[in-house]
Amino acid sequence: MFHKTKGKKPPTPAEIRQRVRRRMTLRGVLAFFVVLTMIRAAFMHRFENIFVCVLALILLALPSIIEKQLAIDIPPLMEGIIYCFIYAAEILGEINSFYTIIPGWDTMLHTINGFLVAAVGFCLVDLFNRSERFTFRLSPLFLALVAFCFSMTVGVLWEFFEFTCDQVMHTDMQKDYVVHEINSVSLNPDGLNTPIHVPIESVIVNDEDWTEELGGYLDIGLIDTMKDLQVNCIGAIAFSVIGFFYVKHRGKGKVAAAFIPVVLNEPGAEKENDKEKQ
Template sequence: MESNVPSKERNKVAVYVYIGMRVLVVLSIAAFVLFRDWLDAVNATLILGLMLLPSLLKHRYKLYLPFELDLAIVSFIFLSLFLGSLRNFYERFSLWDSILHFQSGILLGIVGFVMVYILNEKSPTKLVMSPIFISLFSVCFSLALAVVWEVYEYAADSWFGYTMQESGLPDTMGDLIVNGVGALIVAVVAFVWMKRRQRLPFAPKKFKKYILSE
């Protein structure tokens, strides 16, 4: 069933959410400074920097980054680092961690797929990679970064007193499995799509203009 909300209105809502998340982090930084909570102020500032990074890279290197993907990246940073770590949502909601790891598996799988697809299309040596290899790479890319995230969680718990890994090894393995499931879904969809359509789904004309132009 299609939504009755016009597409332009949905786009406006997405933009408001996109900007609103950054505004909330800025206001939180001001509050942390006001109450002399320097550690959280520094952490929130780093989080804000990460949220701004996709836009900065897009403008600095003239990359075409679909707004939907940019929004997904910023949302994940906001939900995981800001709400999850700083606002203790990991402790308040038992499924928060699993939901975010599933989301990150999908998101990182898409990023890995787009990266290697670009390499495959633009390589000056006429590099040819099969759809199955590209799909498997997206899974490996997602899982590799998931491992890095688990190291971050361990460091945050050990050094700053967070409780991101409440049950130790079972929590770590559960997170990696959920992440892998999300990445596997992306890999299957990407494989089927490449076999049938042979082009990127993100606005092909703009993609060719900003990425694949000689």
């Protein structure tokens, strides 16, 4: 059975002005710290950090641009999380090295990213689903599936980006892991591959003994990539389930409502409001 999500009522002009003040305050504070970081990077001649700061400023401006272009209102909670996520990933994570200083920082951000991107994918399809210009209506299960697939696709594209940066720009976005044991295969006398377990007891690099320094085989990104995709998957599943029940019960879920934009001046909205007044 197919459902049409009724959604939330568009905010009043007073509510919009109040939200704009709050978001401008948060975005302004974060942008101020980004500019300070960029000035510090300029004095230190860290031009790659200047690029990251410029990218962060552009990303901080995107939600407002998207709202104006699509005539939607992004809920304050979602917009605030997006701003904080951008600052935590680009400034704290990349420039201030939180990815290496704080254990689990990368895992936390990738989990949140999976959740947020699933919310964005859900919103994009839900906007079409609620529009009067389209005749088709998608089921809640299909909406949740699209949100999940959208989130995982973005996650994979991001890993492509990290790999490309590491190969071309010689960065270390795909963090290394020290592996103390590996599993491989060995060709037995019968010509068949036999699984073998190999504990790593010594590490020789360029004829030098690195056993004490490394303690094992240095993985160059595979474990980090798979871990990032796994936690991205967890975040994507979490919101897909929330979004499914939100649409299933015609927009009554409070959690999903905090992440789903409201269409401003939606066709038919005035008629619904007139019926409610009567």
